[in-house]
Amino acid sequence: MDTATSPNIVIHKRITSLRLVMAQHRLDAYIVPSADPHLSEYLPERWQSRKWLTGFMGSVGTLIVTPTFAGLWVDSRYWVQAEAELTGTGIVLMKIQSAASNGHIDWLAEHIPVNGCVGVDGMVLGLTAARAIEQALTIKQVQLRSDIDLLQQIWLDRPNLPTNAVYEHVAPYATQSRAEKLAALRKTMQEKGADWHFVSTLDDIAWLFNLRGADVSYNPVFVAHALIGMEQISLFLAEGKVPADLQSKLAAEGIVIRPYVETSTALSALPIDTTLLIDPRRVTLGLRQAVPVGVKVLEAINPSTFSKSRKSDAEASHVRQAMEQDGAALCEFFSWLESTLGRERITEVTIDEQITAARARRPGFVCPSFATIAGFNANGAMPHYRATPASHAVIEGSGLLLIDSGGQYLNGTTDITRVVAIGEPSAEQKRDFTLVLKGTLALSCAQFPLGLKAPMLDAIARAPIWAAGIDYGHGTGHGVGYFLNVHEGPQSISVYGMPEPHTAMEAGMITSIEPGIYRAGKWGVRIENLVLNVPAISGEFGDYLRFETLTLCPIDTRCLDRSILRADEIDWLNHYHAEVRRRLQPLVSGDALAWLLRHTAPVEM
Numbered sequence: 001m002d003t004a005t006s007p008n009i010v011i012h013k014r015i016t017s018l019r020l021v022m023a024q025h026r027l028d029a030y031i032v033p034s035a036d037p038h039l040s041e042y043l044p045e046r047w048q049s050r051k052w053l054t055g056f057m058g059s060v061g062t063l064i065v066t067p068t069f070a071g072l073w074v075d076s077r078y079w080v081q082a083e084a085e086l087t088g089t090g091i092v093l094m095k096i097q098s099a100a101s102n103g104h105i106d107w108l109a110e111h112i113p114v115n116g117c118v119g120v121d122g123m124v125l126g127l128t129a130a131r132a133i134e135q136a137l138t139i140k141q142v143q144l145r146s147d148i149d150l151l152q153q154i155w156l157d158r159p160n161l162p163t164n165a166v167y168e169h170v171a172p173y174a175t176q177s178r179a180e181k182l183a184a185l186r187k188t189m190q191e192k193g194a195d196w197h198f199v200s201t202l203d204d205i206a207w208l209f210n211l212r213g214a215d216v217s218y219n220p221v222f223v224a225h226a227l228i229g230m231e232q233i234s235l236f237l238a239e240g241k242v243p244a245d246l247q248s249k250l251a252a253e254g255i256v257i258r259p260y261v262e263t264s265t266a267l268s269a270l271p272i273d274t275t276l277l278i279d280p281r282r283v284t285l286g287l288r289q290a291v292p293v294g295v296k297v298l299e300a301i302n303p304s305t306f307s308k309s310r311k312s313d314a315e316a317s318h319v320r321q322a323m324e325q326d327g328a329a330l331c332e333f334f335s336w337l338e339s340t341l342g343r344e345r346i347t348e349v350t351i352d353e354q355i356t357a358a359r360a361r362r363p364g365f366v367c368p369s370f371a372t373i374a375g376f377n378a379n380g381a382m383p384h385y386r387a388t389p390a391s392h393a394v395i396e397g398s399g400l401l402l403i404d405s406g407g408q409y410l411n412g413t414t415d416i417t418r419v420v421a422i423g424e425p426s427a428e429q430k431r432d433f434t435l436v437l438k439g440t441l442a443l444s445c446a447q448f449p450l451g452l453k454a455p456m457l458d459a460i461a462r463a464p465i466w467a468a469g470i471d472y473g474h475g476t477g478h479g480v481g482y483f484l485n486v487h488e489g490p491q492s493i494s495v496y497g498m499p500e501p502h503t504a505m506e507a508g509m510i511t512s513i514e515p516g517i518y519r520a521g522k523w524g525v526r527i528e529n530l531v532l533n534v535p536a537i538s539g540e541f542g543d544y545l546r547f548e549t550l551t552l553c554p555i556d557t558r559c560l561d562r563s564i565l566r567a568d569e570i571d572w573l574n575h576y577h578a579e580v581r582r583r584l585q586p587l588v589s590g591d592a593l594a595w596l597l598r599h600t601a602p603v604e605m
Helices: 007-024 049-054 076-086 103-111 127-138 178-192 202-209 244-252 260-268 285-289 303-309 313-340 348-360 377-381 427-444 454-466 567-587 590-599
Strands: 029-032 062-065 070-074 092-095 117-120 143-145 196-199 225-229 233-237 255-259 275-278 296-299 365-368 373-376 399-405 407-409 416-422 447-449 477-479 488-493 510-513 516-519 523-526 529-539 542-549
Touching: 007 029, 007 049, 007 062, 029 049, 029 103, 049 062, 062 103, 070 076, 070 103, 076 092, 092 103, 103 127, 117 127, 127 143, 127 285, 178 196, 178 202, 178 225, 178 303, 196 202, 202 225, 202 303, 225 260, 233 260, 244 255, 255 260, 260 285, 303 488, 313 348, 313 407, 313 416, 313 529, 313 567, 313 590, 348 365, 348 373, 348 399, 373 377, 377 399, 377 516, 377 523, 399 427, 399 523, 416 523, 427 454, 427 510, 427 516, 427 523, 427 529, 427 542, 427 567, 454 477, 454 488, 488 510, 567 590
Parallel strands: 029 117, 070 092, 117 143, 196 275, 233 255, 275 296
Antiparallel strands: 029 062, 062 070, 196 225, 225 233, 365 407, 373 399, 399 416, 447 542, 477 488, 477 510, 510 529, 516 523, 529 542
């Protein structure tokens, strides 16, 4: 490789360029979060600044650069990956336990000199995060400058805004009209005393307006802001994204399309003595600063966040159908995998291609819901591993193959992890697999009070794993959208989350259950199903919920250590496999059907 164009040299040059413009602005440090003006999880290319500067491909991480230091803060899911990708760049890996950690803020408070100045692009810094930084820096009289986007000065070929067309999500899959959703939102605004509501989160906007797009990888959303009043609505998008007929239809409903760049101007023009509702966790500092001083700002979670998390009976019915099609696609994929192993060369990249192709043959499929994780043995020990054509493993020999994948369908979003045996798994591998399964089953069978804070459920899944003196470094479950983001709030079953009021579990929510065990350099195990909150019982102690398992795909019984399974756990597994067989059998044939029948056979004690 020509060292003049090697990745490490490129990263060094980019960090050097950043330091030069930092010096021009007299900055002691510059913060580059993994964020865009919508605080999205998956970023359009224009805002992949941290990735561009560091070469680290993970989805989460915070870069801090000073004149003499560059550090990247990432949580335990990415330690192995970051260590490999940062090698030789001069950027130091700063390990934190979870993405919620404020380790980078503590570092700034300790290392920036008194009366210093820290810079950040306020348009991509969350308001809540900005307040935490300002509070820590104020103690040392350090100024936070948020009015400068240094990347704009050094990223000369920076991508423009995405230009993909916006389209409608229509009946029967859109089970509630745009007018109904907006009327419900305005009623909530009125109850809170708000004249205006500003929304930046892309999934909230897509859900509210029954619109979808393709601006963000894996999520059918489009880049936009919305300013909603009692009589008028402005939807801010890049020009040319909304077809003329759809734009006319929206205009007839009181929804005006305005240029994306006019967002701050519209906020600054809000009438004095009116009240604006914003979600401080889901809006950036830069956009908040555009609001005039005379406007009263009411801070609360976006009402649409609650509304879209509680799937209606009609939506739940559609999701069940999507799960059946997804399960049938997986039967075809695993049948192919089983019959092809040993006869053809199969790699982790091949698996990604084949599993996507199997889903693409199913009705309603749009795209994957996230980048497929196919990790064989040691690669499976990295929770967010991604095989590439340049770096991947061949599936050969013996061990465990972890596959975490999902699909976006017009009638639902799927996310599933299965671990399958390649050759004969070892006794220790079987033990890890079975402990993880016990964690999955423990939470799947839980019954809990309506309104229980979701993080409080996390320990139920960890208990069988903790009992063996083992733990895992990620949350146990995340909310899932309805043909929307595969990661959706407000609920999050995570030991790292705070049991705040907005995390309450309500009927209709769809959440993942995905405990794991990861042995660095050896193997990883994660078993993931999606579940639906449904009513259980009611009595003198209140209303209770339970989980309905939505995901339909066999769990590999070849990996079981039956000696540590209880009779009721085997009974659950057999009942689950019987349901998988019943619902998928009509949708598959030939080798896929034979595979399904083999892998749903009852497990004997």
